[in-house]
Amino acid sequence: MNIIECTGISVFFGGLPALRKVNLGVEKGEIRAIIGPNGAGKTTLFNVINGVVKPSEGKILFEGRNITGKPPHVICRMGISRTLQIPRVFKDLTVVDNVMAGALFSGRLKGDMLEKYVNDVLEMVGIADKATVKGGQLNIQERKKVELARALASKPCLLLVDEYMSGLNPMEIEDAIDLFKRIRKEYNLTIIWVEHVISAVSSLADQVTVLNQGEKIAEGKPEEIVVDDKVVEAYLGERVVKHT
Numbered sequence: 001m002n003i004i005e006c007t008g009i010s011v012f013f014g015g016l017p018a019l020r021k022v023n024l025g026v027e028k029g030e031i032r033a034i035i036g037p038n039g040a041g042k043t044t045l046f047n048v049i050n051g052v053v054k055p056s057e058g059k060i061l062f063e064g065r066n067i068t069g070k071p072p073h074v075i076c077r078m079g080i081s082r083t084l085q086i087p088r089v090f091k092d093l094t095v096v097d098n099v100m101a102g103a104l105f106s107g108r109l110k111g112d113m114l115e116k117y118v119n120d121v122l123e124m125v126g127i128a129d130k131a132t133v134k135g136g137q138l139n140i141q142e143r144k145k146v147e148l149a150r151a152l153a154s155k156p157c158l159l160l161v162d163e164y165m166s167g168l169n170p171m172e173i174e175d176a177i178d179l180f181k182r183i184r185k186e187y188n189l190t191i192i193w194v195e196h197v198i199s200a201v202s203s204l205a206d207q208v209t210v211l212n213q214g215e216k217i218a219e220g221k222p223e224e225i226v227v228d229d230k231v232v233e234a235y236l237g238e239r240v241v242k243h244t
Contacts, residue, residue: 003028003158003190004049009058011044011214018044020214022058026158026207031184031191033205033222035198037235040211042194043085046160049192050082051075062158077106081156085163085194087143091136095127098135099149106154118153124186125149125179140167152183158190159183165197173197177204198236202226210235 006024010017019041026032034042047053049060051072060068067075081102090098099118122128127145130138135146144164151159161180165173177200183189195201201208201222208225210218212234218225225231 001028002026003063004192005059005061006045006049007059007061009045009048009060010056011041011048011053012056017214019048019055019211022211022214022216024209024216026190026192028190029184029188030206031180031193031204033201033208034192034194034211035196035201035208035225035235036211036217039213040235041214042211043162044214045211046082046162046192046194049075050080050160073105076154076156079155079157080160081106081151081154081158082160083144083147083151083162083164085166087140087147089135089138089143089146092134094132094134095138095146095149096122096131098146099153102150102153103155117155121149121152124152124183126175141172144168152187155187156189158192161191161193161195163194163196165195165200173200176200180204198226 002025004026006022009019009022011019022045034045036042044053048055051070054069059066062078062080067078096118099121103114103118122131125145125148127142127149130142138146165176168176180191184191205222208220208222209216210225210231217234218228218231226236
C-alpha cells in the first residue's frame with residue numbers, strides 16, 4: 001500500500017517547467033531515493049509534497065487524503081516532516097530546545113511524554129551529549145543531526161530528507177547509513193531521500209526514482225538504476241559497480 005501518491009505533478013516558474021507530469025508512488029515503510037543532476041527538479045518535488053510550492057498541475061494523496069496545495073504547517077501536523085540540504089538551526093537556542101520546537105509544533109505529544117520522546121530522539125541521532133549546547137556552536141554534521149532530530153520529534157509517518165550525506169566524510173556517511181536503517185525500524189517510518197552519494201543510495205534505498213530536466217526518466221531497484229543507459233547518460237556518466 002502506498003503512503004503517498006503524486007500524480008501528474010507539474011510546476012512552472014515563469015513559464016519554465018521545473019517538473020513535468022511526474023508520478024511517484026511510495027509504499028509504507030519504504031526508503032525511496034530520488035536522484036538526478038542539479039536542476040533536475042528533486043528539491044522542487046519535495047517543496048510540492050510538503051506544501052512550500054503549489055503544483056501547477058497534478059494531485060498528491062497522503063494516506064488517502066488529498067493534500068495538494070495545503071500549507072506546510074498543516075502538512076507537517078498531518079505527519080510529513082522534512083530536513084533541508086543546508087540545515088537551519090536556531091542558533092541562540094540549545095540543541096534540546098531546537099528539537100523541542102519540532103515536537104511542540106506538531107502537537108502530537110503532550111506533557112511528560114513529549115520530554116521523554118525528545119530525549120529519546122536525541123539519543124537515537126547521537127546528539128544527546130550536545131543537548132545544552134547552542135545551535136550556533138555546532139559543526140555541520142551536528143547541525144544535520146539536530147535538524148534530523150527536530151523532524152523526528154514531530155512524530156512523522158513520512159520523512160523527507162534532502163541530501164543528508166552532503167559534506168560528510170566516508171566514515172560519517174557509513175554512520176549515517178546505519179542511523180537511517182535504525183530510524184526506519186525504530187519509528188516505523190517511510191523515507192523519501194534526495195541524494196547524490198550513489199554508494200549510500202545503493203546501500204540504503206529499496207527503490208530509486210531518477211529525475212532529469214523535470215521529468216522522471218527511470219525507476220527501480222538500485223542495482224537496476226546504476227546500469228540503466230538513460231541514467232548513465234543523464235547523470236552517472238559511467239556504470240556503477242557495487243562492491244561487497
